[in-house]
Amino acid sequence: xxxxxxxxxxxxxxxxxxxxxxxxxxxxxxxxxxxxxxxxxxxxxxxxxxxxxxxxxxxxxxxxxxxxxxxx
Amino acid sequence: xxxxxxxxxxxxxxxxxxxxxxxxxxxxxxxxxxxxxxxxxxxxxxxxxxxxxxxxxxxxxxxxxxxxxxxxxxxxxxxxxxxxxxxxxxxxxxxxxxxxxxxxxxxxxxxxxxxxxxxxxxxxxxxxxxxxxxxxxxxxxxxxxxxxxxxxxxxxxxxxxxxxxxxxxxxxxxxxxxxxxxxxxxxxxxxxxxxxxxxxxxxxxxxxxxxxxxxxxxxxxxxxxxxxxxxxxxxxxxxxxxxxxxxxxxxxxxxx
Numbered sequence: 001x002x003x004x005x006x007x008x009x010x011x012x013x014x015x016x017x018x019x020x021x022x023x024x025x026x027x028x029x030x031x032x033x034x035x036x037x038x039x040x041x042x043x044x045x046x047x048x049x050x051x052x053x054x055x056x057x058x059x060x061x062x063x064x065x066x067x068x069x070x071x072x
Numbered sequence: 073x074x075x076x077x078x079x080x081x082x083x084x085x086x087x088x089x090x091x092x093x094x095x096x097x098x099x100x101x102x103x104x105x106x107x108x109x110x111x112x113x114x115x116x117x118x119x120x121x122x123x124x125x126x127x128x129x130x131x132x133x134x135x136x137x138x139x140x141x142x143x144x145x146x147x148x149x150x151x152x153x154x155x156x157x158x159x160x161x162x163x164x165x166x167x168x169x170x171x172x173x174x175x176x177x178x179x180x181x182x183x184x185x186x187x188x189x190x191x192x193x194x195x196x197x198x199x200x201x202x203x204x205x206x207x208x209x210x211x212x213x214x215x216x217x218x219x220x221x222x223x224x225x226x227x228x229x230x231x232x233x234x235x236x237x238x239x240x241x242x243x244x245x246x247x248x249x250x251x252x253x254x255x256x257x258x259x260x261x262x263x264x265x266x267x268x269x270x271x272x273x274x275x276x277x278x279x280x281x282x283x284x285x286x287x288x289x290x291x292x293x294x295x296x297x298x299x300x301x302x303x304x305x306x307x308x309x310x311x312x313x314x315x316x317x318x319x320x321x322x323x324x325x326x327x328x
Contacts, residue, residue: 046163067130070091070130071117072144
């Protein structure tokens with residue numbers, strides 16, 4: 001496992017290292033986030049929920065994962 | 073008496089809409105929402121917590137299948153950020169009904185109406201149903217309706233101020249000139265403020281801080297529920313005419 005190459009991404013404003021070959025579905029899985037409770041923005045574009053398993057992460061990708069929180 | 077509260081063809085049970093911010097816990101939020109009888113709540117869009125993977129979420133406590141989530145753009149000071157937020161909200165759960173709020177002043181949290189109108193136009197074209205937070209300016213309110221707002225939400229007073237309705241006449245005029253629902257948003261401090269908003273003819277009231285910052289939020293939520301109902305019934309019943317002098321309630325005839 002450790003032999004697998006890691007890539008740098010920016011996740012919610014912070015630098016993050018992730019294994020190469022991961023897609024957005026994998027990312028949510030390792031973060032333990034429910035697909036139905038979040039939305040993802042990839043490099044400024046909203047990612048289509050239905051395509052999370054087809055969108056693979058690349059070096060320097062900027063990802064924002066958001067959810068609903070309490071607000072007025 | 074049939075008196076449905078309909079926003080862009082969606083029927084709601086309660087004319088009270090409650091915000092979910094500022095509560096001490098999710099449990100307290102859930103208790104207050106339940107006591108308020110509201111079937112629509114506002115929610116904000118924020119980054120998920122990446123470090124705490126087991127952090128509870130609002131959806132664990134308030135089921136969006138039972139209570140309509142109204143995503144807001146709180147904290148956005150320009151059209152670009154507001155549009156980004158609501159597009160993400162739509163992707164999250166397919167919500168088309170949203171609350172737009174574009175702020176213009178950090179101290180008073182007054183809306184920037186130029187950016188607000190611009191954003192409403194774009195959102196309407198993208199198929200959103202937009203409930204719009206706005207100043208109590210009747211010209212701006214009309215403009216919002218013209219560009220397709222689903223409801224007009226003038227402030228009673230600055231957000232979180234609890235000052236009550238500062239300009240009753242403007243709110244009344246906005247209601248009278250609008251074909252879409254008018255909902256007083258922001259500035260309600262206590263139950264009587266909500267009643268006054270409804271007595272002015274408004275279709276609903278949106279309250280957050282007055283409930284969340286009460287000593288007993290669930291009890292205040294219940295008070296607001298009754299205040300809105302009382303105000304609505306009072307409005308529908310039609311008030312008596314005001315008179316300058318006293319008019320006795322008991323007959324003068326056959327006085328002993």
